[in-house]
Amino acid sequence: MVAMESPHAGRDYPRSLGEFQAWFPTDADCLDYLEWLRWPEGFACPTCGHSGWRLGDRRFMCSACGARTSVTAGTIFDRTRTPLTVWFTACWHFATAKDGISARSLKRVLAIGSYQTAWAMLHRLRSVLVRPGRDLLAGTVEVDETYIGGEEPELRGGRAKGKKVLTVIAVELREPGGFGRCRMAPLIDASGTSLETFVTQSVNPGATVITDGWMGYHGLAKLGYRHDRRSPRAARASGEDPNRLLRAPHRVASLAKRWLLGTHQGSVDGAHMNNYLNEFVFRFNRRRSRSRGMLFYRVLELAVQHGPVRYQDLIATRRPREKPPVPPQTHGCSPSLERPPADRPWRRRSIHSG
Numbered sequence: 012m013v014a015m016e017s018p019h020a021g022r023d024y025p026r027s028l029g030e031f032q033a034w035f036p037t038d039a040d041c042l043d044y045l046e047w048l049r050w051p052e053g054f055a056c057p058t059c060g061h062s063g064w065r066l067g068d069r070r071f072m073c074s075a076c077g078a079r080t081s082v083t084a085g086t087i088f089d090r091t092r093t094p095l096t097v098w099f100t101a102c103w104h105f106a107t108a109k110d111g112i113s114a115r116s117l118k119r120v121l122a123i124g125s126y127q128t129a130w131a132m133l134h135r136l137r138s139v140l141v142r143p144g145r146d147l148l149a150g151t152v153e154v155d156e157t158y159i160g161g162e163e164p165e166l167r168g169g170r171a172k173g174k175k176v177l178t179v180i181a182v183e184l185r186e187p188g189g190f191g192r193c194r195m196a197p198l199i200d201a202s203g204t205s206l207e208t209f210v211t212q213s214v215n216p217g218a219t220v221i222t223d224g225w226m227g228y229h230g231l232a233k234l235g236y237r238h239d240r241r242s243p244r245a246a247r248a249s250g251e252d253p254n255r256l257l258r259a260p261h262r263v264a265s266l267a268k269r270w271l272l273g274t275h276q277g278s279v280d281g282a283h284m285n286n287y288l289n290e291f292v293f294r295f296n297r298r299r300s301r302s303r304g305m306l307f308y309r310v311l312e313l314a315v316q317h318g319p320v321r322y323q324d325l326i327a328t329r330r331p332r333e334k335p336p337v338p339p340q341t342h343g344c345s346p347s348l349e350r351p352p353a354d355r356p357w358r359r360r361s362i363h364s365g
């Protein structure tokens with residue numbers, strides 16, 4: 012793949028809501044943008060990589076193997092019944108709202124009847140956020156586990172964990188202070204196998220990994236990490252404040268919890284926690300990004316590089332909360348957001364009354 016120069020605001024992605032609306036008034040404009048994102052150097056056959064030509068029906072034909080394909084085939088927009096103007100509007104809100112958007116709010120914003128459609132669109136967008144082969148965390152990394160999600164314990168009485176999910180968090184420490192990037196994942200248990208799998212998939216070998224004294228971390232040194240085990244007692248002995256141990260994962264966990272309660276009002280079930288954590292990590296790692304439009308570009312760029320996500324896979328473990336799925340004939344068939352010029356409706360009254 013040809014390395015592209017970094018994208019320009021106002022040329023490669025819209026700088027503002029106004030620009031977004033001006034660039035993408037029709038489904039055809041959206042499709043052209045996806046084509047440009049997927050094949051910046053022109054059509055390349057997904058099967059054999061050769062070039063080809065455009066057919067009359069907006070598909071492409073490979074000049075070498077003869078395969079016919081469309082811009083959206085093999086991406087998360089494959090066979091979508093939701094018009095691209097609706098997808099783009101959903102993606103704009105998802106990417107540009109500082110804390111994202113809930114399915115309930117998106118349903119309102121898009122003025123679509125189906126909560127399920129909004130819910131599934133957001134989950135498909137979330138599922139593209141983890142780029143295969145992304146860089147591992149490096150340098151000095153703090154790792155710890157905690158319970159995240161579910162309802163607040165006081166609402167349920169006692170110490171019921173409800174739908175809380177055991178979650179492991181890794182955060183880079185910056186010199187002289189502050190946090191770098193983070194990674195999070197739900198865990199089945201806090202065993203050595205689970206924790207070591209997470210660390211090897213998230214942190215560069217050779218990095219310094221700081222953990223507490225939990226035995227699940229004992230194998231890290233053998234895996235090539237410089238393992239720095241801290242205990243409150245050792246911290247006190249060396250004059251450190253034990254409350255500041257593993258401060259980075261604690262801080263990230265509390266931000267994630269606040270985000271789940273704020274944007275999603277805690278209505279996140281354990282089965283989909285991985286997807287929500289991926290969204291949180293995506294936002295956290297881009298928290299210093301100056302341009303929100305750039306995030307819109309990044310999400311769509313990932314979306315055309317990601318394979319289809321079937322609805323069955325999204326609901327495999329648990330159905331969306333609000334309503335059972337609606338019958339197939341109405342599922343996903345939201346009207347396009349294409350809009351004809353409105354012709355200054357605010358002037359109409361004076362015509363009628365005048």
Ligand SMILES: [Zn+2]
Pocket residue numbers: 056057058059060061073074075076077078
């Ligand atoms: Zn081909």
